Amino acid sequence: MARRPLPRILSSGSASITRSREIARTAADSATDVLHPLITIVRGLRLLAASGRQKWVATPKERRGPKLFLAAACLLAVALVPYGPILALITVMGAAAWKGRERTPVKTGPDEAESTRLRALYEALVPYFSVADDPEPLFAHGGDWEKAFSGYAFDGDGRLTRLHVSYPAYFTDGEAAARARIEQLLHTKSGRGREYHFAWDEEANRLVMTVLGPLSTSVAAQRFVTAPGETVLGFTDPDAVRRTVPVRDGDTTVDAAPVVWRTGNRSTEPHLLAVGQPGSGTTTLIRSVALQALQQGDVLVVDGSGTGEYGALVGRTGVLAVESGLGGALATLEWAAHETERRLIFANRARQGGHPLPEDIKRPLWILLDRPGVLGHLAAADGRPDPQELLQVPLRHGRAAGVTVVLADQFDALETLGETVRTHTRARVVLGPASPEQITAVLGAEPNTTPPAEVPAGRGYARLGTGPVLRLQVPATPDPYDEDASESHRQAVLDVLPERPGDERPVAAAPRPDDAPAAVDAHDDRDTTEVPVAVEAVPTGQLAKAKAAIAEG
Numbered sequence: 035m036a037r038r039p040l041p042r043i044l045s046s047g048s049a050s051i052t053r054s055r056e057i058a059r060t061a062a063d064s065a066t067d068v069l070h071p072l073i074t075i076v077r078g079l080r081l082l083a084a085s086g087r088q089k090w091v092a093t094p095k096e097r098r099g100p101k102l103f104l105a106a107a108c109l110l111a112v113a114l115v116p117y118g119p120i121l122a123l124i125t126v127m128g129a130a131a132w133k134g135r136e137r138t139p140v141k142t143g144p145d146e147a148e149s150t151r152l153r154a155l156y157e158a159l160v161p162y163f164s165v166a167d168d169p170e171p172l173f174a175h176g177g178d179w180e181k182a183f184s185g186y187a188f189d190g191d192g193r194l195t196r197l198h199v200s201y202p203a204y205f206t207d208g209e210a211a212a213r214a215r216i217e218q219l220l221h222t223k224s225g226r227g228r229e230y231h232f233a234w235d236e237e238a239n240r241l242v243m244t245v246l247g248p249l250s251t252s253v254a255a256q257r258f259v260t261a262p263g264e265t266v267l268g269f270t271d272p273d274a275v276r277r278t279v280p281v282r283d284g285d286t287t288v289d290a291a292p293v294v295w296r297t298g299n300r301s302t303e304p305h306l307l308a309v310g311q312p313g314s315g316t317t318t319l320i321r322s323v324a325l326q327a328l329q330q331g332d333v334l335v336v337d338g339s340g341t342g343e344y345g346a347l348v349g350r351t352g353v354l355a356v357e358s359g360l361g362g363a364l365a366t367l368e369w370a371a372h373e374t375e376r377r378l379i380f381a382n383r384a385r386q387g388g389h390p391l392p393e394d395i396k397r398p399l400w401i402l403l404d405r406p407g408v409l410g411h412l413a414a415a416d417g418r419p420d421p422q423e424l425l426q427v428p429l430r431h432g433r434a435a436g437v438t439v440v441l442a443d444q445f446d447a448l449e450t451l452g453e454t455v456r457t458h459t460r461a462r463v464v465l466g467p468a469s470p471e472q473i474t475a476v477l478g479a480e481p482n483t484t485p486p487a488e489v490p491a492g493r494g495y496a497r498l499g500t501g502p503v504l505r506l507q508v509p510a511t512p513d514p515y516d517e518d519a520s521e522s523h524r525q526a527v528l529d530v531l532p533e534r535p536g537d538e539r540p541v542a543a544a545p546r547p548d549d550a551p552a553a554v555d556a557h558d559d560r561d562t563t564e565v566p567v568a569v570e571a572v573p574t575g576q577l578a579k580a581k582a583a584i585a586e587g
């Protein structure tokens with residue numbers, strides 16, 4: 035059926051109506067612009083009159099007479115003074131203009147979009163925070179969300195950044211699963227991709243959700259202001275720890291909140307285990323710990339990944355060995371086990387005899403083991419003992435002997451870690467993207483934040499013993515020979531690296547005490563029988579003897 039055209043009056047009429055409306059709107063806008071000063075003065079006069087009336091009403095009756103007399107006298111004076119009335123008029127107009135000026139309105143409540151968001155959140159929480167026979171439900175479909183949300187804040191994009199939720203006392207906030215459901219829901223509804231912190235106040239039945247800003251990634255390796263025996267694992271949220279340290283951040287110095295790990299014979303977490311996905315920054319963490327350890331102690335590095343990422347440490351003062359081959363690793367760890375026993379015996383003798391500790395056992399010894407899982411695999415294939423077995427003595431007795439063990443591995447190697455390692459590494463770190471379950475498996479507790487799916491390298495969580503789970507950003511400590519790393523960060527590492535005594539000589543020929551192990555070149559010698567040549571240069575060293583024995587059989 036052919037469509038009949040609209041009557042002319044209707045089709046052209048609507049266009050002319052729209053045009054007239056536009057003209058009227060433009061005229062109104064222009065008039066408002068022109069009359070704006072007048073409108074301001076009138077508004078101001080109205081406000082002045084209102085405030086005058088209020089003052090008059092508030093004046094006690096017995097004082098009204100004198101006030102009236104004073105006002106009349108002023109008026110008379112103004113009238114008699116030359117140009118008085120004109121000046122008075124200008125003053126009143128000026129005061130009215132000032133009073134009537136438009137001020138930015140103070141925001142007193144959520145706008146429409148924000149109210150809609152809060153209502154949606156409230157409705158989503160109803161099934162979790164209500165029961166059928168509650169006579170006065172705080173959460174009910176179509177209920178009053180303002181009673182349940184006592185505080186809230188939004189960012190410039192209209193996304194929630196803080197929310198205070200009051201919940202009914204019968205909600206099972208003691209159950210981790212119940213809490214996790216609420217956290218998951220709030221996290222999802224408030225926008226993914228950000229990290230949320232949840233603080234449950236079980237006594238007051240209140241939950242505070244806060245969106246956490248990202249931790250700074252610009253702090254690089256440097257000499258941190260710490261006491262002897264303290265190592266900065268990284269930096270966390272300012273309100274999570276009680277202390278701050280001044281750190282260089284680019285060209286400025288800022289106060290940062292450190293995650294400080296205490297080692298030594300009073301430490302309750304004498305050894306550390308770091309776990310992450312490949313590329314999450316565990317090697318960088320070990321490098322950062324090594325640089326700090328070298329300020330007061332000696333370091334043995336065993337690099338199971340064999341990628342030569344510790345090459346910059348080779349031959350530095352205090353670096354006793356950097357090993358990556360299985361044979362060398364076994365020998366080094368065997369030496370470390372004997373050294374732990376020796377230190378223990380001498381320390382006991384000194385204590386029993388009432389003497390101070392001998393100088394040669396005072397310097398802390400650090401055993402840094404990256405990817406022990408790989409070495410364990412190689413050892414099993416070659417019918418040799420797992421290097422982890424040699425760690426039993428340092429792990430068990432290291433605290434009293436001034437020996438600290440740091441291990442790092444990937445999630446998939448967690449099962450290969452033995453019982454001794456698990457029991458004695460009470461300082462724990464998880465780096466990189468990880469599920470709440472993975473984090474809980476390593477730290478023994480859930481983080482009270484929602485781990486985001488994407489995190490920069492060196493970002494994760496730390497837990498010292500039974501302490502709280504802390505967010506962590508490890509200082510940027512790249513391999514200074516890694517040309518892909520930032521030049522300033524590489525230079526920062528070079529600045530804190532100890533010197534190489536006699537840089538012009540071969541590393542192995544550097545002078546060492548007789549019983550100290552040799553500085554061994556960090557080649558990835560996957561040959562499991564060959565002992566690195568450097569060891570032969572110190573035939574009197576204990577490490578050399580141990581290596582020779584292992585090489586023989």
Ligand SMILES: Nc1ncnc2c1ncn2[C@@H]1O[C@H](COP(=O)(O)OP(=O)(O)OP(=O)(O)O)[C@@H](O)[C@H]1O
Nearest residue numbers: 312313314315316317318491492508509510511512
């Ligand atoms: N804290 C950090 N700050 C800045 N960059 C970092 C940090 N940690 C690691 N990186 C960068 O991330 C990359 C991987 O780091 P790293 O080698 O330490 O990871 P990994 O966990 O040992 O990985 P893999 O075991 O696969 O070698 C490197 O380029 C390193 O410079």
